[in-house]
Amino acid sequence: MNCLSENMLRAYHDGELIGAERGETEIHLSTCARCRQQLGKVSEMAARVQRRLSSLDTSDSGASLDPQVVLTRFQAQHGDHEERTPILVRLLAPRWRPVWAVGALGAILLVSLAFPLGRGLAQRILATLRVERVQPVRFDTSSLDENRPLQRMLSQLISDKVVVLTDEKSQKAATLPEASRLAGFQVRVPHGLTDAPQFTVEGQLALRTTIDRARLQEILDQSGRPDLLLPATIDGETVSFDVPRGVQVQYGECPKRVNQGEAQAGNSEQTFNCTFLLEVPSPIVDVPADLNLEQLAEIGLQLAGMSAVQARELCQTVDWKSTLVLLIPPSVRSYETVTVDGVQGTLMIPANRRGPRSVVIWVKGGIIYWLAGPGGSSDAIALANSLD
């Protein structure tokens, strides 16, 4: 029998070996002086560290709280949140996907960095990112969809790190002026549609996060990219997101999921007969001024599937402080840059024929527009150009 591994020695020390495994280990130890010596070292170190940690032991004099009393208090404080849609489910809805890609940090980094708080308001927030243009990037999510440990790591990181500062409920508005008043900006509507518009004002959402470099690096490792190294300087930095109130305008018979921004009709066999326009002022992302956005952008783009060379080339042409990275998933059959509403935008043709036939996204006057409809690309552009 070969000498015992460190893992076996430690497991033996901890009484974690049973049955034959334990028996074989004991037999080996009885004949191998080297392993006995190694076991001694492992055991001594374990005991020393254990002694240190046991100094944290407390008398728990204050731990006599009755959990039932604490629970009652807890429910009194938080009971009203029960019926709300979980925040992350909302955040990960397609409506907010562009938000995740704002700036330079890349999809996974953003989802990971995306949130919460910790150190009070006096943080070192010196740089502000505002979206002025759109940069489409193909993003194949299939490997992430199947990577269960990665999903768990991300969900845990988000659970641990996200602090929601503001999360307003959405509300209906009866008229265009009312929607504009509630949203705080002039809402624009397209011309030439016969159905009456339905307005929904989406609530403001503000989040903050503190970057935990070690855990993000583990996530990169788990994503199969241990070669992408995060700079040590980002550790402990704070990033915050503020998504202002936005407005959804719908025409026709929109499936329920479209109401939430999902641009597909699910299992419905009916013809898709819904035009959906989302208008959101640019989310504001506050990051420390010395954060190297270009470096993080390169990492994010490589994670999205680009080669190092491609990522570097793209990074050199983009101002990451004002660019919305639009991640194009495999469900989009094709996309192209178009001139729309007087600016450059992106036209996407989804593969799913039961959903909208075209989606256009553009940024104008600090507002992000997302228009999905049953018409083809020329109809979509014409409709976008008709906005008042």
Added chain:
Amino acid sequence: MLQNVIEKAPTQKLKASQCNVAGKNSRHEHFEQVFLANYARVLSVLRRIVGDHARAEDLANEVFLKLYRQPMPSRAIDNVPGWLYRTATNLGIDALRSSARRYRYEEAAARAEIKASTAESALEQSLKLEQQERVRTVLADLKPVQAQLLLLRASGHSYKELAEMLDLEIGTVGTRLVRAEAAFEERYIELYGREEEL
């Protein structure tokens, strides 16, 4: 020994599907069960990490609030107690890391208070506080997952439980523990020298 003081981790496994059964009442009841079964132990773990009882209570509250508002699909949680401990240690370690300086003030304040005690017990308490501060500083400096592993193991969790909580292969837990302990010792010696038995 810490291990003897703290009870073994709960072995109950509450499947995610239980967490999300249709109907608010079931969900409420399930949350209540989880809360009542785990609150004291979660608080105890946090108290050891951060020291201050009020701070530990705040953090325990945050742990359960995260569960209450759990945003991810139910399949993300297939071991609710494990999730609670992992979240608690994460939050505790974050608190240690982000407020290391504040702790020094708190410890100093605590030391000032014990001056009123008898000389002998005051010395004893002062040494204990000093030791706790050192251990917390070292834990805050380790990789979070290593600090978490050491704390959870010291709280009496088995290898199987550690593997489930921290998403590790069970066959690597022993090695990871050895490495975490080596990192702990190395950092301790760097900061405080090779005193006493360490």
